Every structure is written in C-alpha cells, then in structure tokens.
Amino acid sequence: MLEFPKDNPEGSGEETVSEAVNSSQSSMSSDSLTSFSRLSFDALELLPQPRPLPESLMLKPHRSSESSWQTIRSAVLKRSGSEGLGGVDGGSSLSLRDFCLVRQIGSGDIGKVYLCRLRNEDVEESRCYYAMKVVDREVLALKKKVERAATEKKILNMLDHPFLPSLYAQFEASHFSCVVMEYCSGGDLHSLRHKQPRKRFSLSAARFYAAEVLVALEYLHMLGIIYRDLKPENVLVRSDGHIMLTDFDLSLCSDAIPAVQSQSLSSTPDLPPSSPPVPRPPSTHFSCLPTQLFRSKKIQSFSAAKRLFVAEPVTARSCSFVGTHEYVAPEVASGRSHGNAVDWWALGIFIYEMVYGCTPFAGVSNEATLRNIVKKPLKFPTVSTISSRETQARDLISRLLDKDPENRFGAKRGAADIKTHPFFNGLNFALIRSTTPPVIPLQKTTTASSRHFGGPTSSFDFF
Numbered sequence: 323m324l325e326f327p328k329d330n331p332e333g334s335g336e337e338t339v340s341e342a343v344n345s346s347q348s349s350m351s352s353d354s355l356t357s358f359s360r361l362s363f364d365a366l367e368l369l370p371q372p373r374p375l376p377e378s379l380m381l382k383p384h385r386s387s388e389s390s391w392q393t394i395r396s397a398v399l400k401r402s403g404s405e406g407l408g409g410v411d412g413g414s415s416l417s418l419r420d421f422c423l424v425r426q427i428g429s430g431d432i433g434k435v436y437l438c439r440l441r442n443e444d445v446e447e448s449r450c451y452y453a454m455k456v457v458d459r460e461v462l463a464l465k466k467k468v469e470r471a472a473t474e475k476k477i478l479n480m481l482d483h484p485f486l487p488s489l490y491a492q493f494e495a496s497h498f499s500c501v502v503m504e505y506c507s508g509g510d511l512h513s514l515r516h517k518q519p520r521k522r523f524s525l526s527a528a529r530f531y532a533a534e535v536l537v538a539l540e541y542l543h544m545l546g547i548i549y550r551d552l553k554p555e556n557v558l559v560r561s562d563g564h565i566m567l568t569d570f571d572l573s574l575c576s577d578a579i580p581a582v583q584s585q586s587l588s589s590t591p592d593l594p595p596s597s598p599p600v601p602r603p604p605s606t607h608f609s610c611l612p613t614q615l616f617r618s619k620k621i622q623s624f625s626a627a628k629r630l631f632v633a634e635p636v637t638a639r640s641c642s643f644v645g646t647h648e649y650v651a652p653e654v655a656s657g658r659s660h661g662n663a664v665d666w667w668a669l670g671i672f673i674y675e676m677v678y679g680c681t682p683f684a685g686v687s688n689e690a691t692l693r694n695i696v697k698k699p700l701k702f703p704t705v706s707t708i709s710s711r712e713t714q715a716r717d718l719i720s721r722l723l724d725k726d727p728e729n730r731f732g733a734k735r736g737a738a739d740i741k742t743h744p745f746f747n748g749l750n751f752a753l754i755r756s757t758t759p760p761v762i763p764l765q766k767t768t769t770a771s772s773r774h775f776g777g778p779t780s781s782f783d784f785f
Contacts (some may be wrong), residue, residue, distance in 0.1 A: 340571060372690035383606060384484045390450040390504065394490045397440055418495040420625055421454065421502070432467050432571060433457040437505060452490060453505040460497050467571075474571040480545055484755050485538040486567055508559030508763035515554060515676065520680035525711045531557070532673045533749055538567045539665055541735035544633040546578040548640075549662070552668035553649050554675060563759025572645065576638030582629050583735065634736035635662050647688045648681040652725045655692040666732035666740070670722025677715055678703055682723070696725075714745040 330601045386392075394416075402416045421438045428435035435557055438454045478489040478501060508514070511531060523531070535557060542549055551572045558566045621658040638661045645654060651667035653660045677679050682701065683694040700723050702716055721731035721743075732740045741751055750757075 324714075354741075356777035384482060384488070390452065391488065391490070393440060394502075399443070400490075416491045416502075417493050418500060421452075423454070424451070427453070430747035432462060432465070432471055438502070451505045451507075452502050454500055454502050454524045457499045458497060459499055459565065470571040471499065473575060474569075474574070475499075476502070477547055477570040477573055480547075483538065483541045485534050485542065485565055495775075503568075503587070504560075504566065506558035507561045508563065508761075510555050510559065511557040511565070511676070514559060514761060515679070520679060524760070525677065525709070526713060527751065528673060528676035529711075529745060530757070530760055531676060532669070533751065533754055534565045535567065535669065535672065535744060536737055537751060537754065538565070538741060542567075542573075543635055543662060543665070543736050544578055544580070546576045546635045546637055546638070548574040548576065548635060549665050549668075550574060550666060551645055551646060552672055553646050554672065558671075559761070559763060561763055562624065563762040564755065565696060574640050574642075576635040578633045578635040580631065580633040583632050583738075584629055591687070609765065630738040632735045632738045632769060634734070634738075634763045636734065638662055647691045648684050650692070651727065652696050653727050655695045660727065661734065663730045663733040666722050666730055667727075668735070669732075669740075670719045671720070673715065674719050677712075677719075711745070714747075718743045718745045 348636070397420060398415055401420070420441055422441045424437040424439065427437045427657065436454045436456060437451055439449050439451050442661050457471050458472075459468070460499060464469055477491065478487065478492075479487070487503045489501060489503055493500055514621055515523060517526075535552070539552070546571070549567070549572075551569060552567075556567065556569050558568050558667075560566055639659045640661070641657075641659045643654060643657065645664070645668075649668045651660060651664040654664060663703050671681055671683075683691055683698055685691040685694050700720060702719075708716075718731070718740075722740075724730040727733055731743075740746075
C-alpha cells in the first residue's frame, strides 16, 4: 500500500463558510390514479428491476464522449459486476488499488496532487491519465480545515461544465481522502504567460481567456458559489487549449435566485468620451413563434425587448479573510464583509495581468499590497498611443476595479452585464467552446508534461 507523505501541521485560522441548501419534494396522491394505472404499476413491480447505477456512473454531458470518462465508467461497471455496487463513499466502487500513481505533480496547503492512471491499462498508447488530489484528514483536523475540504468536495460533485473540473471518482484510503479529477497537460496561465513575448498576452488572447473565465464564473454564481480565489495559477490549460478553473477550497456556497430581466433596466456600458466610437454589430433576434400570435401590443413589445438571464448570489455575505494578496478586493483587504463582487474585482485584476504582465497594486510586501488595494488609485502603463481594443480593455478593467463593491461592474447582475461590454464585441459566448484557442499546447510525453500541472508549488495557497 502506498504511503503518502504528510505535510507538517501548521497553525492557521479557520474560515467561516455559510452554506444554504434548498430542497423540494413533490408527491402524487394515489387517489388520482385510475384502477388501470394501479394494475399497470402492480404488474411492473413483479418484473425484475435493474440495479441502480453508482453516482460516479451518472452521465455528465460535457465529458460523456471523452475517452477518459468512458474508461472510468468501464472500470466501475467491471468492478460493480464482480464485487457488487457501493464503495467507501456510497457511490463509487473504485478505490486506491485501482490506480497507479505516476508521480507527484503538485502540493499545497491542504493536499498533494498526483498524476495517475488506472492500473489495468497495459497499452501505453491507450492509457488515460488523471489528477488525484490526496488530502490527509489528520493534518486537516490539526489545521482546523476540515470544513474547507468538505466544501471543495461538495462543489466538485455539483459541477458539470466545459471550463470546470470533472470529478471522476472519490474514495477513502486509510486516513487519506482522495478525489480523481481531469488532468490538464497544458500547465496554467501563469506559466503560459511567462512564455509569451514581454511576458504578456496579446489583447485577443487575453480577451479569449477572460471570456472563458467569465463563463465559468457565471456558471458558479448560478449555483450560488462565490469562487474567491481567481488567479492565473488556478486557471489550467487543457490539451485542446481551453481553460479549466480549479481549486474550490476557499469558495463560499450560498443561494442564487434566477430571473429574466430586461436589458433596459441598466444602460449598456459606454466608453469614455475620449475613446473612438466602436460600432456594435446589429443584433438579430430569432424566434420560433411569429409575433402575430401575440394579440397584445404590450406583450409584443416586451417579447421583442432584449432580455438577460440573471442568477447572481447578491445576498451572500462572509467575513472570512481568504484569497491571494494581489487579487483580494478592497472590502476583504480592509476586513469588511464581502459577497459576490469579490469575483468581479478578481476578474479585473486577472485581465490587467494578462494584458500588462503584472498586477496593478503589488507592493514590496503583503501588507503594502493590501494598503495599495484599499488606498492606491488604479493606474495603467503610460503609452503615447493605444488601440481602440486596448481602450475598451482599460474601460472594462476600470469598471471591474471599482473600490466600492456596490458600484462595481457585475455586482448587481453579474456576467449578464459584463458580457455586454464593448471589449467582448464580436465574441459569441454560446460558441466559445468551439473557438480555436490562441495557444494549443504541444503534445508531450506524460513524464515530461506532468511537471507542468500546477508547477512546483500548486495553486492551493491562501492566507
């Protein structure tokens, strides 16, 4: 049996995470069924019932066609057929003995990450590789971070999105808790940025990565999850060049109430008067139903208006002091309560770093950085002439880096408003998954590429 190396226990503050889970039940009275229906149901009960599938075998639409997911499903079905369903976690029948650990590829405050594969795959060309995060529960208890690990595991079970990690398996091994996730061979955006000319991305590349991160944050906020740790080290690059947002141990679980709102409730962001006007392409509205079906002119005018789907956890509040220093919002740096607006501040810092190769408020020490975040005004590198696209980028960054969380861009309606900014003109968010990424990672051998997952110090750091 493999023995995982233990982290040295260190004292740390305990974060406060407020969670709310809503559940509903529906029932049907038996009196409403006809006698024929009762006979039909009684007959069905006499038939042999299929065995329920483990939770790990439930289809996830964005991964169901991939070889890595199919390989896991086949392994679970094979073991379920020979040993029966169920496992340590009550859902997955896979365990540590089913995996072969290749090497350690990351380490952090509450866990280590290993590159692994299924043990029964003998042909190297057909092997699928995964990332296994291993957490020592005894160390977690000493550091008083059991709740953080439980929050991350809860969130991973909720996710099903092309820009977020897929949970393939979870199990316990001795005093270790293990989760098997997707392995990203392209490294992270921090490492990728340092390989670019002048250690910065082009405006088009920065816009692409910002758009995919925005879509991922939108999905999280729809689930009531405030991420709270956005930074390039936490944005991994898949083998196809698209991104995957990772690490949710600092996230806050809350509630988000979906609503459809008219875009006229808030004006579309305009550029500063000095900026050259950027024409927006006319929007075409497609409807399966002709407007003649609506007899009321009031209904016709409402249906013709552009509407936005909004699901933002605007009521969530926390006083936890979490995040990465250069990315925390002013309300966090000053010790005040914070909510969903911290993610949109972090998005502004993220775009700034992608475009200019540094963060805007970095100081000589962590304390100086926090003071700059609270008091220092936002400044951009002085350039004699800038393009209209860079003017748009600066306007978006300025709106996101509003020190007042109430006035911060996205604080009220989240991604629904941010998507309408001129910086994203011409970008189809619905089809961005099919867009060719600016950088396609080179296909390397597993031994060579494994060291790029998260770098030598993976992105689990916090303060």
